[in-house]
Amino acid sequence: MSAVLQNPSTISAAHTNVKLLINGKLVESKTQVWKDVVNPATQVVLARVPFATQDEINAAIVSAAEAFKTWKNTPIGARARIMLKLQELIRRDMKKLAACLTAEQGKTLPDAEGDVFRGLEVVEHACSIGTLSLGEFAENVAGGIDTYFLRQPIGVCAGITPFNFPAMIPLWMFPMAIVTGNTFVLKPSEQDPMTTMLLAELAMEAGVPAGVLNVIHGGKEAVDALCTNPAIKAVSFVGSCHVGEHVYKLASTHGKRAQCMMGAKNHAVVMPDASKDQSLNALVGAGFGAAGQRCMATSVVVMVGEASQWIPDIVSKAKALKVNGGTVAGTDVGPVISKQAKTRIEGLIAQGAAEGATLELDGRNPVVPGYEKGNFIAPTIFSGVKPGMKIYDEEIFGPVLIIVNVDTLDDAIALVNANPYGNGTGIFTQSGAVARKFQNEIDVGQVGINVPVPVPVPYFSFTGSRGSKLGDLGPYGKQAIQFYTQVKTVTERWFDDSLTNTGVNTTISLK
Numbered sequence: 001m002s003a004v005l006q007n008p009s010t011i012s013a014a015h016t017n018v019k020l021l022i023n024g025k026l027v028e029s030k031t032q033v034w035k036d037v038v039n040p041a042t043q044v045v046l047a048r049v050p051f052a053t054q055d056e057i058n059a060a061i062v063s064a065a066e067a068f069k070t071w072k073n074t075p076i077g078a079r080a081r082i083m084l085k086l087q088e089l090i091r092r093d094m095k096k097l098a099a100c101l102t103a104e105q106g107k108t109l110p111d112a113e114g115d116v117f118r119g120l121e122v123v124e125h126a127c128s129i130g131t132l133s134l135g136e137f138a139e140n141v142a143g144g145i146d147t148y149f150l151r152q153p154i155g156v157c158a159g160i161t162p163f164n165f166p167a168m169i170p171l172w173m174f175p176m177a178i179v180t181g182n183t184f185v186l187k188p189s190e191q192d193p194m195t196t197m198l199l200a201e202l203a204m205e206a207g208v209p210a211g212v213l214n215v216i217h218g219g220k221e222a223v224d225a226l227c228t229n230p231a232i233k234a235v236s237f238v239g240s241c242h243v244g245e246h247v248y249k250l251a252s253t254h255g256k257r258a259q260c261m262m263g264a265k266n267h268a269v270v271m272p273d274a275s276k277d278q279s280l281n282a283l284v285g286a287g288f289g290a291a292g293q294r295c296m297a298t299s300v301v302v303m304v305g306e307a308s309q310w311i312p313d314i315v316s317k318a319k320a321l322k323v324n325g326g327t328v329a330g331t332d333v334g335p336v337i338s339k340q341a342k343t344r345i346e347g348l349i350a351q352g353a354a355e356g357a358t359l360e361l362d363g364r365n366p367v368v369p370g371y372e373k374g375n376f377i378a379p380t381i382f383s384g385v386k387p388g389m390k391i392y393d394e395e396i397f398g399p400v401l402i403i404v405n406v407d408t409l410d411d412a413i414a415l416v417n418a419n420p421y422g423n424g425t426g427i428f429t430q431s432g433a434v435a436r437k438f439q440n441e442i443d444v445g446q447v448g449i450n451v452p453v454p455v456p457v458p459y460f461s462f463t464g465s466r467g468s469k470l471g472d473l474g475p476y477g478k479q480a481i482q483f484y485t486q487v488k489t490v491t492e493r494w495f496d497d498s499l500t501n502t503g504v505n506t507t508i509s510l511k
């Protein structure tokens with residue numbers, strides 16, 4: 001085990017190399033291409049991540065294919081017990097995982113624990129695989145004939161994950177894939193791969209056999225290799241739209257099942273009858289938590305009618321948030337992931353102002369004592385935003401909340417439905433009738449009613465829609481069981497020579 005993986009809370013030395021996980025062993029890559037993993041609050045280099053060679057990627061896939069031969073028939077109870085152990089180990093190492101996550105990703109320590117916890121819930125759910133994967137049986141579908149279906153694993157599956165949830169999103173994928181009897185090759189974000197590696201090590205400690213879970217690192221070449229290798233049967237991707245569209249096309253044209261959970265522009269509609277203080281608190285938390293780098297962050301507030309009078313209140317709540325390093329107690333907003341992300345977001349803020357939106361709160365270049373080199377942007381709010389402005393049309397993925405005013409609920413619904421994304425939306429109101437109309441008419445996959453970040457718990461599934469998703473099935477919950485299994489239907493009869501022989505039947509009917 002490398003020092004970087006053993007003791008993430010004290011990591012500071014440059015050039016500690018993140019390992020690959022191939023066939024149950026942590027191995028040093030032989031690649032010539034490395035990238036620094038940088039603490040976004042301090043710019044300290046935490047480690048180097050390799051861009052795995054094609055030979056290393058192939059070795060990971062071959063090891064997964066070999067392991068599948070026995071893992072697919074490992075009893076359900078044995079697989080479930082490994083998940084039970086894994087959830088125990090994640091709980092044991094919660095603080096260590098969160099410290100690593102904050103160091104490499106930047107979110108606050110409590111939010112980092114939340115990231116791990118939302119993934120842990122998926123592992124807990126995976127422990128129920130016995131009942132989750134049951135087939136169905138119908139007796140006497142014809143004379144003496146029964147039909148049943150069973151679920152079988154599909155083979156080697158791959159997962160490609162983004163930087164913003166380095167614990168939760170890998171845990172959306174590999175526990176469900178392997179508990180259903182598949183083997184897995186995971187490619188975490190090259191921006192923050194260390195927390196994911198800690199989780200992979202815990203999976204080994206929990207008893208996942210060699211080759212059942214493999215981890216490779218890299219960028220486009222690694223992703224393309226996973227999407228095109230004939231041994232891989234399914235690809236699960238979470239990340240931006242432009243990469244997701246590429247992954248979906250490449251994986252599907254190579255005959256694989258594919259699911260891509262992608263970018264978003266989540267609108268929260270605020271009715272004038274909403275509980276003002278609690279609604280605005282929820283919106284500010286959902287807009288600026290994790291520095292706005294959540295796919296389900298509220299990014300557009302749609303103020304209906306007189307609710308627009310609350311703009312000064314939302315601005316003063318946002319202004320009160322504390323911007324600081326994620327390890328500092330009381331921090332609300334940490335840094336964004338990289339210098340490039342910061343520059344991009346600042347560019348969008350400048351463009352929003354240039355295009356005529358009102359910059360109610362400008363969070364550019366905040367002073368953060370002790371963290372002068374960090375990638376900080378403080379909460380930023382625009383009002384008077386309209387479709388067609390770049391800050392409306394593009395996913396900003398930073399601590400920038402934009403406000404659009406409309407006259408009626410119908411106008412709000414029309415606005416949300418005209419937006420190409422369909423990840424999440426919400427309505428804040430005291431009226432059941434208004435909420436019911438909204439949830440019925442809105443064309444978005446995940447709806448919150450007075451709930452700002454409506455990410456479903458794992459007994460359901462993540463159900464983004466339209467431009468935010470490609471593929472029919474979501475990454476966890478019941479839909480993941482369907483994604484990671486092939487249904488086989490068996491129609492069965494046992495001849496009993498003591499009964500009447502019905503003779504030759506040349507029709508398609510079962511008798």
Ligand code: NAD
Pocket residue numbers: 160161162163164165187188189190218219220221223224238239240241243244246261262263264294295395397423462464468
């Ligand atoms: P990204 O698309 O840049 O990267 C995602 C993964 O794709 C990474 O592993 C990366 O190495 C790989 N990748 C990057 N460029 C590639 C290329 N050209 N070809 C092939 N692979 C490539 O996304 P990100 O910046 O890491 O994450 C933020 C994005 O993810 C946002 O758009 C956010 O909305 C989205 N996201 C969506 C969900 C969801 O469930 N819908 C959840 C989290 C994040």
